[in-house]
Amino acid sequence: MNQKDLINQIGQIRSLMEKSSKFMSISGLSGVLIGSYALIGAAVAYIMLYGFNSQFGYRDHYVNRESIPALLFIAFAVLIVSIGTGYYMAQQKAKKAGQSIWNPTSKALFQAMAIPLLTGGVLALILLYQQNVGMIASTLLIFYGLSLSAASSFSFRELRWLGVLDIVLGLLALCFPGYGIYFWAAGFGVLHIIYGLIVHQRYEK
Amino acid sequence: MSLDLSLYDKVLENRVRLQIMSILVANEHYDFNSLKELLDVTDGNLASNLKSLEKEGYITVEKSFVDRKPNTKYRRTEKGKKSFENHLAALENLIKQQYG
Incomplete structure (x- = not known):
């Protein structure tokens, strides 16, 4: 066995250990698209709530009850x-890598991801109720x-910072009630x- | 210069077996089909290498059914992990030796 073989072998072991334990098919570009959907959704919600002429300033009207169904609809549509986009693009990326x-x-x-997400979802329903x-x-x-943050051990480490x-x-959104939509955006x-x-x-380059 | 080969593991000299062990050391368990997909080997080749790792006591096998399809899970044993680490150390020593 020569040195090149050995170094090759060790490199292979390292890449296998990483490949087998981390899911790298999540597409970066899908993140950009998903972010854009969220911004569009937030803009639509904002116009619906405050109209075109509102100022960024003190809110004298918070979300009222009548607007809740429409807001929920926007949120679910964006979700x-x-x-769908994330799944489709991950599938394409995986296919390209033969996985x-x-x-x-x-x-x-x-x-x-499931445990914190489900907890948060149920908590949100309770708050809504x-x-x-x-x-x-x-x-x-x-x-x-x-x-x-929980997912980041199984994928890109950058996810931790996003989390x-x-x-x-x-x-911060908790500290500034009424401005939730800015924090969401x-x-x-x-x-x-x-x-x-x-x-x-x-x-991906 | 004498070469210390006491850590070198003949069982792991085989490339496929070494690759299987690297996956099982990095993960708690792995199933047959996922191993096959990652390693890009034939069923027969993978099965026979898994069998010999099992015989050495490096891995354990757990057979079950998921949706009536057979699902075989493999886990490393402590012995398997130790041997893998020793073998890596031996490879490292070999490299150092050739540089020195």
Whole structure:
């Protein structure tokens, strides 16, 4: 066995250990698209709530009860289109790499995300039921951030930072009630776009 | 210069077996089909190498059914992990030796 073989072998072992334990098929560009959907959704919601002529300033009207169904509809529409886009682009990326999208690492990733996501989702429903609407935006940001941090051990390490920043934004949103929509636009929109560009730049070029 | 080969593991000299062990050391468990997909080997080749790793006591096998399809899970044993680490150390020593 010569030296080149040995170094080759060790390199192979390292890449296998990484490939077998991390799910790298999540597409960076899908992050950019998902962020854009969130921004569009936030803009639509904003116009619906405050119209075109509102000022960024003191809010004398918070979300009222009549607008809740429409807001929920926008949020779910953005969520479903985002999941669809993320799934489709991950599938394409996996196909290119000759892998399947449903493997032990993606299962581990979804399991890690499921607990914080389900907890946050149920908590949001409870808050909605109790008409504690002002806390929902921050709650969902915080729990989404937690699920990303949990997922980061099974995928790109950059996910951890996306998660931590979402948690910080969620906590800030709690401190500034009435401005939830800005924090949502920042957390689900701007951060996803920045994250997607970074991942695309680092791993997909 | 004498070469210490006490750590070198004949069982792991085989490339496929070494690759299987690297996956099982990095993950708690792995199933047959996922191993096959990652390693890009034939069923027969993978099965016979898994069998010999099992015989050495490096891995354990757990057979079950998921949706009526057979699902075989493999886990490393402590012995398997130790041997893998020793073998890596031996490879490292070999490289150092050739540089020195």
